[in-house]
Amino acid sequence: MKKFTRGFISLLVIVSLMIVQIYEISAAVAADGSALVQIAKYTLNNTAVDSTGIQTNITLKNAPHQADGSVYSNGIYPYPDASVGSTIQTPWLSSFNFNNFRISFDFKVTSLPSYRKPIIIGGSAYRWIGANIEPNGTISLLWNNSNFTFSTKTISLGVFNTAVISYNGAVAELYLNGTLACSQGFTLNNGGDSNFLNINYSNGSAFPGYLRNLEIYSTPSLYTIAKYTLNNTAADSTSRNSNITLTNASFMSDGSIYSNGIYPYSSTLGSTVRTPNLKAFNFNNFRVSFEFKINSYPTSRKPIIVGGNSYRWIGANIESNGTISLLWNNSNYTYSSKTVTLGTYHTAIIQYNGSVAELYFDGILVCSQYFKPVNGGDANFQNTNYSNGTTFLGYLRNLTVYSAPSTPLVAKYTLNNTAADLTGKNSNVTLNNAPYQSDGSVYSNGIYPYSSPTGSVIQTPYLSSFNFNKFSISFEFKIDSLPSYRRPIIIGGSSYRWIGANVEPNGTISMLWNNSNITNSSKTIPLGKFNTAVIQYNGSVAELYINGTLACSQSFSINHGKDSNIQNVNYSNGTAFIGYLRNLTVN
DSSP, X not given: OOOOOHHHHHHHHHHHHXXXXXXXXXXXXXXXXOBOEEEEEEOOSSOOOOTTSSSOOOEEESOOBOTTSOEEEEOOOOSSOTXXXXXXXXXXXXXXXXXXXEEEEEEEOSSOOSSOEEEEEEOTTTOOEEEEEOTTSBEEEEETTTEEEOOOOBOOTTSOEEEEEEEOSSEEEEEETTEEEEEEEOOOOOTTXXXXXXXXXXXXXXXXXXXEEEEEEEOOSOEEEEEEOOSSOOOOTTSSSOOOEEESOOBOTTSOEEEEOOOTTTOTTOOEEEOOOOTTOOXXXXXXXXXXXXXXXXXXXXXXXXXXXXXXXEEEEEOTTSEEEEEETTTEEEEEEEEOOTXXXXXXXXXXXXXXXXXXXXXXXXXXXXXXXXXXXXXXXXXXXXXXXXXXXXXXXXXXXXXXXXXXXXXXXXXXXXOOOTTSSSOOOEEESOOBOTTSOEEEEOOOXXXXXXXXXXXXXXXXXXXXXXXXXXXXXXXXXOOSSOEEEEEEOTTTOOEEXXXXXXXXXEEEETTTEEEOOSOBOOTTSOEEEEEEEOSSEEEEEETTEEEEEEEOOOOOTTOOOEESEETTTTEEOEEEEEEEEEO
């Protein structure tokens, strides 16, 4: 048996420690112990494709492919002249979790910049994370737009370096060539801005050098909850849901089914292709992908796929001019200029993040729309729009639905002849001088309760498990006339009034924030009918929706004092809601 020298054994120890260090970077885990998974890989080796197949193509403009498998960024800021400057930008990444991620990339620079230049930036609008080259040749960490953490680690010129940025919800770490360069504790201010690029739009600078092997890992935020290949089977291959309904929809030899375009309620020959109500579907965070083929353009708008047989809250259509469009909230449409090629299969993706829906066509974003789905819990998808009696004419296959885990309910007060929280988590809502109505609501008489004992009070208890940094409050309300001055509809926080919705004298809806601040909108409240309002907050931005349409938004940090109740009264200015309330739901 051979004997190893002490020097050789020392070398083995050093190599082992290096392997452990590299493994610790590449096999990172999330804060909750779950493993990070790869959600995007752009090798950039003569291709713009994400090799994981999860994301659409990266944008490469004035960024030519190189013989070494990289792309070249010329360092010229692309605004105002976009014809010269390089743009290397991923799409907004689906399944990206801002609280647990890792980004790795190879880069090369041949000279040092005269001032700080970005290498990679997370967030085109928010610049919430990034790596920079400093004029002295060191690498630095960018965080929350204009903050920097410096290091002493020098970038080697003329060769490819590997950088890794990781974040666990509390601390970001920047590694250069396997060695920790610097770290910073902070909370991301991200605005849901989940793309990565070579440009810092905050200070008008761009990376001068070469990039390759951009890889992004994250704890998954979207999971496959249904997959109907439609390849000679009606089964959901995930086994989570029952079979898709296929009536007069024949299997085809190319692995699709054929929808004959006949409305099934006008003829027994009509095609029905409809999923069951999908289990664990989250209306605030999902993606739907499918392949389709048509052989002719319709004479009038036809659906391809529609979400919700009763509510039609999302969908994709073919217009009579051959373009694809987005359906939202039953009868609203957002158009694109992208034409569907006849006789060939296309891939369409609809994704929604709680505020914005995006429609992708063959990997390209063709249109987007801010709105809040009015969904009625209608979590199925089909080939027919039952609102206007139209049915898809063509071929469908590979219908796949992804969803984030459903956000747990904090409280649900229907107010339909009951004061109880249907979740069972909280005690009854207080209802003083707020009588039940035959339409399932309660009536608030608009009298301030501290000025008269007859004033209406509709007030939840302090809600358990309420998260002030991420919440959604939805409710239905009706008013029969306009107030002579601003009136609240609902207010969060009896003492702090940290969020709320108001009726303005001109009939528009407005948002209250931090006691006395108001953000107005141009959205008018219809009188004499129930309207649905939603207020949501993500830790930095609040959005107010009415009847599914974004009314206004506001960036701010909540001053809440842990005041987690919700009511019909603004105790700051002594005003109360006049009207009807029902279905108060808090997530």
